[in-house]
Amino acid sequence: MIPIASAQPESVSARDVQHYLRPGTLQLPALPPLSLYIHLPWCLRKCPYCDFNSHELRPAELPEQRYLDALMADLEAALPLIWGRTVHSIFIGGGTPSLLSPEAVDLLLGGIRARLRLEPDCEITLEANPGTFEKDRFRAFRSAGVTRLSVGVQSFNDDCLKALGRVHDRAQAIAAVEEAAQAFDTFNLDIMYALPGQTLETLRTDVATALALGPPHISIYQLTIEANTYFARFPPVLPDEDMAYDMLDLITDMTGAAGLQRYEVSAYAAKGHRCFHNLNYWQFGDYLGLGAGAHSKLSFAHRVVRQVRFREPRLYMDKALGGNALAQEVEVGRTDLAFEFMLNALRLKDGFPVAHFGERTGLPITAIQKGLELAEAKGLLERDLDRIKPSMRGFDFLNDLQSLFLPTSKKT
Ligand SMILES: C[S@@+](CC[C@H](N)C(=O)[O-])C[C@H]1O[C@@H](n2cnc3c(N)ncnc32)[C@H](O)[C@@H]1O
Ligand code: SF4
Numbered sequence: 001m002i003p004i005a006s007a008q009p010e011s012v013s014a015r016d017v018q019h020y021l022r023p024g025t026l027q028l029p030a031l032p033p034l035s036l037y038i039h040l041p042w043c044l045r046k047c048p049y050c051d052f053n054s055h056e057l058r059p060a061e062l063p064e065q066r067y068l069d070a071l072m073a074d075l076e077a078a079l080p081l082i083w084g085r086t087v088h089s090i091f092i093g094g095g096t097p098s099l100l101s102p103e104a105v106d107l108l109l110g111g112i113r114a115r116l117r118l119e120p121d122c123e124i125t126l127e128a129n130p131g132t133f134e135k136d137r138f139r140a141f142r143s144a145g146v147t148r149l150s151v152g153v154q155s156f157n158d159d160c161l162k163a164l165g166r167v168h169d170r171a172q173a174i175a176a177v178e179e180a181a182q183a184f185d186t187f188n189l190d191i192m193y194a195l196p197g198q199t200l201e202t203l204r205t206d207v208a209t210a211l212a213l214g215p216p217h218i219s220i221y222q223l224t225i226e227a228n229t230y231f232a233r234f235p236p237v238l239p240d241e242d243m244a245y246d247m248l249d250l251i252t253d254m255t256g257a258a259g260l261q262r263y264e265v266s267a268y269a270a271k272g273h274r275c276f277h278n279l280n281y282w283q284f285g286d287y288l289g290l291g292a293g294a295h296s297k298l299s300f301a302h303r304v305v306r307q308v309r310f311r312e313p314r315l316y317m318d319k320a321l322g323g324n325a326l327a328q329e330v331e332v333g334r335t336d337l338a339f340e341f342m343l344n345a346l347r348l349k350d351g352f353p354v355a356h357f358g359e360r361t362g363l364p365i366t367a368i369q370k371g372l373e374l375a376e377a378k379g380l381l382e383r384d385l386d387r388i389k390p391s392m393r394g395f396d397f398l399n400d401l402q403s404l405f406l407p408t409s410k411k412t
Helices: 064-082 102-115 135-143 158-163 170-183 200-212 241-257 276-282 313-321 334-345 354-361 365-377 392-396 398-403
Strands: 002-005 034-040 086-094 117-128 148-154 186-193 217-222 261-264 267-269 286-290 295-300 303-309 326-331 381-383 387-390
Touching: 034 064, 034 276, 064 102, 064 286, 064 295, 064 313, 086 102, 086 276, 102 117, 102 135, 117 135, 117 276, 135 170, 148 170, 158 170, 170 186, 186 200, 186 241, 200 241, 217 241, 241 261, 261 276, 276 286, 276 334, 286 303, 334 354, 334 365, 354 365, 354 387, 365 381, 387 392, 392 398
Parallel strands: 034 086, 034 286, 086 117, 117 148, 148 186, 186 217
Antiparallel strands: 002 326, 217 267, 261 267, 286 295, 295 303, 303 326, 381 387
């Protein structure tokens, strides 16, 4: 990474936009699709496994209007960097964005529409926690313009939910999903597996319960113990790795039989219900991230830039309202760029069109030639003139495959 600026970069408006457009060694023939990510950094309770930028808060203390004002100020300051571009998807994530009132979501989306052009069929996802479920509330999110609800269920088993410290139980999870199915044309369930005390049989029941609710999309993650979480300090007993592999096989079989195709490492979808927003991340598209701790990746004709907003919610609001929410900005170096593209694109079962590599990194395909040859020789990768994709083995041993594209300096 080449730092563009130190701890606190100048605001974009203060700096000439020409700075981003000046000549450089990359040649991007066109800019990729642009998505918008909005982060809400508060939750009813902090889950013991969670390392996301989320902070516990009583709903009555939510500084809704001030946060909305900060998001709009943040967007205004970032506009020069995405001037003239159309937004293809919006993801309101967290944290627990379903803590926002429907009126606030309406204002937020109205504010975005007033400042940016959205694709007519722009996908607009909102993450919802069943602990915030109220019937009319979910419907009102739909009326405010949300097209897709992502329900953070995690499990339908009350013992697992308790072990995960979730604020909701099985009955609330089912009620929330039933409502999502009625109020939205498409929705997602977040599920986790390899949970404390979970067996193949309890997982089977869990997945069967999820599938009986007819979700067009499921995201399934293996529970990982992240640094600086409660579980890192007090680790629970988890199923071993062999069991976790068996669990993943069971999930893939059951979802496949229900017509959901595994199209990315953790994502399963019915035909026509893949998540555009996440696909854009994996296909190395662009995204502008607004809100506390949000990350952005933005392309220009001769460079790709990553940004991070201030993480602590109150500091973020102060800084954004003061005109500069950026805590960090770096220009991605050539070798990191090739690796980052492969890290994302190889997560997709169908891989990527060969032409995407040059279009989205501005580099010639020869930049990854060695890695491609090695991966092919090891049986981890398949390619023809049009497409490069992980082999079945490569998909199963993704870390091994991705590590072949690490910049030499970072190889262990
Ligand atoms: C950004 S989180 C937010 C979702 C929402 N706040 C919720 O929990 O209901 C998105 C998803 O990541 C998954 N996740 C979070 N921490 C995880 C961990 N340590 N291991 C595996 N999956 C995790 C959960 O499935 C979660 O729903
Ligand atoms: S509700 Fe979601 S974001 Fe909030 S602490 Fe739990 S897992 Fe993290």
